[in-house]
Amino acid sequence: MLSYGKADVRNASHLALSNPLSKCAESTSSDLATSKLHTIIDALAFRARSIPDQTAFVHLVDGEVIEQAITYRELWSRSQSIAAYLKAFEPNGKRAVLLLDTGIEYVSWLFGLFHAGMTIIPAFPPIGSRGLSRLALICADAQPDIIVADARFSNARERLNDLLPSAMPQPYWVETTIPTGGPDCTGVGPARDDIALLQYTSGSTSTPKGVILTHANLVSNCENASLWMGDIRGRVGCTWLPPYHDMGLMGGILQPVYDGFSTLLINPGHFIQKPFRWLSAVSRYKVTVTIAPNFALDLCTDGISDAERSTLDLRHVRAIYCGAEPVRSRTIERFTDRFAAAGLDPATIGPCYGLAEATVLVAGKPVDKPFVSFHVDREMLSRGTIQVVDENAPGACPLVSSGRPAAGVEILIVDPLELQIVPEGRIGEIWVKGDNVGTGYWRNAVASSETFGGTLPEVDGQFLRTGDLGALLEGELIVTGRLKDLIIVSGRNLYPQDIELTVEETDSRIRPNGCVAVALDDGERERIAIVAEIKRSEKLDDVAQELLRRSLTAAIVAAYGVKPEHIHLATPGTIPRTTSGKVRRRAVRDALLAGNFAQYGGRTRAPVPADRSAS
Structure with a gap:
């Protein structure tokens, strides 16, 4: 029979002496x-x-x-x-x-x-x-x-x-x-x-x-x-x-x-x-490169104790590639600050961008270079332009670059309606061309043509239309969100990831990566609805919940000039996600409209009316 040999049980001290990965590539x-x-x-x-x-x-x-x-x-x-x-x-x-x-x-x-x-x-x-x-x-x-x-x-x-x-x-x-x-x-x-x-x-x-x-x-x-x-x-x-x-x-x-x-x-x-298992293995086996989405860095920052951290040695780590979901500046700062005592170099964090339609890799931070972030004007961002400002300027918000185009990959930023290449710093749809781009969707000619058949006058070849929004600035790719997720209120473009970050930073009782903002469109206007998961360790009565909703509303109004018309508090694990951990925004919206979202405390909220707000 095909066998894999007997696995050995070793303690941590033995592992350090008999590391099977010690003969690494030369x-x-x-x-x-x-x-x-x-x-x-x-x-x-x-x-x-x-x-x-x-x-x-x-x-x-x-x-x-x-x-x-x-x-x-x-x-x-x-x-x-x-x-x-x-x-x-x-x-x-x-x-x-x-x-x-x-x-x-x-x-x-x-x-x-x-x-x-x-x-x-x-x-x-x-x-x-x-x-x-x-x-x-x-x-x-x-x-x-x-x-x-x-x-x-x-x-x-x-x-x-x-x-x-x-x-x-x-x-x-x-x-x-x-x-x-x-x-x-x-x-x-x-x-x-x-x-x-x-x-x-x-x-x-x-x-x-x-x-x-x-x-x-x-x-x-x-x-x-x-x-x-x-x-x-x-x-x-x-x-x-x-x-x-x-x-x-x-x-x-x-x-x-x-x-x-x-x-x-x-x-x-x-x-x-147990997030500690990852960094512990990285430490014990002297790992130099590893991979982690944004949420994993938050889990480690919040879930690894001081005693566990004291056992880690991360000095040999050269790269932690961070992708698969929006990368947050605050997440990177918290993670690198938390594990600096373990020898982690902030330059090891490597934000990157990719998608299955391009096999995976489209852009990433060059090796041995620090990651790049910009502070941009939030109002101009809502108007579709990346305008760099001082970090202390009113309305400044941080955006992390996903790096530069990978070798063999061409990136264009295109107005998705006018089908024209937009100037540097202007937000549009990310288009990609390269030998790593797939040939289409299995038995789906219509979707294949729409996604893999992007063409522009006087530009050679076909491009993959990613459906992601972003801009090129100083050679860096800044990804701002999904085209289908964009919330448009009074002519302003609001990115749900930004609103979600504001909610999480407003109150520590909100679970990290436990918030989702969606648009509820009644055919005449879009309204913002928010689902926020409360940490398991918190116990909120009805009065505390109402005060929390008011606090979150005030923070969103102050930051974006719009008022969310529905804030739904929920227990951890309520938000539907894909197998890779991404929020299923359409499922969130449908559950809110149908009244299928369990409320914090065990009750189920009534459906959100399609033509008016519900508190």
Whole structure:
């Protein structure tokens, strides 16, 4: 049977002496230039030849001390065994849902499916009825031939089949325990232009769509990211991001194999349960590069005790790439101030921007440079212009740059209505072109044309219309929000992320990243509604809740000159989110209008009237 060896239990002091990642990469990615690299499997084959005994991945099974490790030689061998086993399915061109948790098994099957020439559909594990419903939506759209799952998830087979369209052939479920060896897999494998992934979008604004990514797209993204990340020598990675998410998959698994460095894997749930586990692992394994969305920095700042912090050594960290959601200046300041005593250099924080439609990477902070932020005039921002002002000027608000365009990527800022390139400092839709941009959405020609077919007079080629708003200023990309999320009140553009930050900073009883602002449009005007989650440690009676609403209203009026017409207080976990943690604003709006939002204290609010305010 395919086995992964016995995981060793080590205490922290032993780990420091026998770190399996201590032999880190000493070569540079340029050694791939002389090889015939067409797919990510070619990169794995190259690593298996050039650094066969180097550790590729270490999985902290319990999030702390129990390890499972695999070398590049072993990963190549296991991917071959899996590909050989899959030959019975005549796999070339067929589609496979990968339904596994983070770990060595996930990585092995990922490369085994690639090796077999299959199109992989990374999927969120079907935990609960909501997770199962989402998986059914993905399967109904992708129509996979097989589903790769272990015993934990194979029990969901019948329930999933019941949710699929009756006319759809039921996918075959493949158990992950397979015989080793098997028939020779020579001749099995993908070509550069074959579809590698159907990366389903998070569904924050609509039903999930499958982005078509070829092996050429994956290689292009790895090439761009390798140049962006700089010198490979001594690099050790760490990721707790879900592997079914584009940033977790590309940055946490494929990039390490492309560049040939060792990476530590932590299950997302282990991090969420105890954020200290992430920074503790970074410290103990002397990690140099890692990834974290904005909310993760807040969790660490607020959730790691002084005693835990005193055990950390973060002096060797060279980069913490921060993306997947808006990056806040205040979050970075709090995080770097909090962990300065552990040796963290503020220059390690690397805001970046990307999306699944572009494989992942579009822009990022150059390596070894401090992140850039601007203080801008809030009133001018509402009028669509980035005007830099002194940080102490009235109405000044901070905006963090997402860095500069990655190598091989072209960015335009375009007026989404007039379809004209706007001047520097003017906000418009972000358009992207590059070899990392996918070819469209799976079986959705209309959406593909709208999103991937952006053209402008006298500009060569087609561009990806990201649906994100931003501006270019001094070569820096500043992302201001989503086009569909924009709230327009009395001719002014209000960005929900700014309002949410104001709410959180107004009162410490609001849970970090626990606020959402949406527009309720009655056909004549847009009204602002806010949902704010109260920390579990707080106990507010009716009087305290009303005073809090008044305080939040006053803060928003003072900052933006508009009054929210509905403030809904809720318990933690109430706000609906995507599998990657992004707020599902449409679902928030619909729940408010339908009266389906549970109120803080256990009651359910009446629906918000569509034609007038509700307090």
